[in-house]
Amino acid sequence: MNLEAILGVINKGLSVLETAAEAGNDIVPILNIIKSLTQQGSSITQADLDATEKQLDKLLDELEAPLPDA
């Protein structure tokens, strides 16, 4: 599976999350990043890179945070 195919799966999954607003509204802007990615082509600015990096680091921080006791 190539990155484009993965993006297709992710788009679908994120759309589900977007509908299930319980997951948090800050998921929604990520949809826009994914959508814009396919339109950017090779014209990437440093601001694009910085925005993606910042978003990714933030998500990984939350994903790696210890789980509270059940």
Add this chain to the structure above:
Amino acid sequence: MRKIILACALALSLSACAGNSLLVGGPSLSASIDNPVTPARLNAIEATFVGVAALAVGYRRLCLKGTLPPTCRDVVVKMSGYSRTARPLIARLRGYVKNNDQVNAIVVFQQLYGVVTDFQSYATTAGVVK
């Protein structure tokens, strides 16, 4: 001597990826191994990871809210493992692209690509992606 070692390393990495879609040419995001890891390709793989991580974070939040079955905690732990594996690779890839160190950038790109596909595949299997 150094050039020979670098050439061998590149040849090994290429042969290791035979059959992988990274070897498919063309203008797609899975561009040929002959293509350099440009800032655009770096952004593409990072944005893809953003998407998978966003799914995982959304799932984690629902899990912590008690919306999902208790077994969701195991899924969250497993997904955090992909994140921990990817993070140092991402940091290294950013550095290599910044310095235009293509030999190392291509190798790390392949490794990160593997993590992304494994992560996405697991998320699908575990029901994170419906």
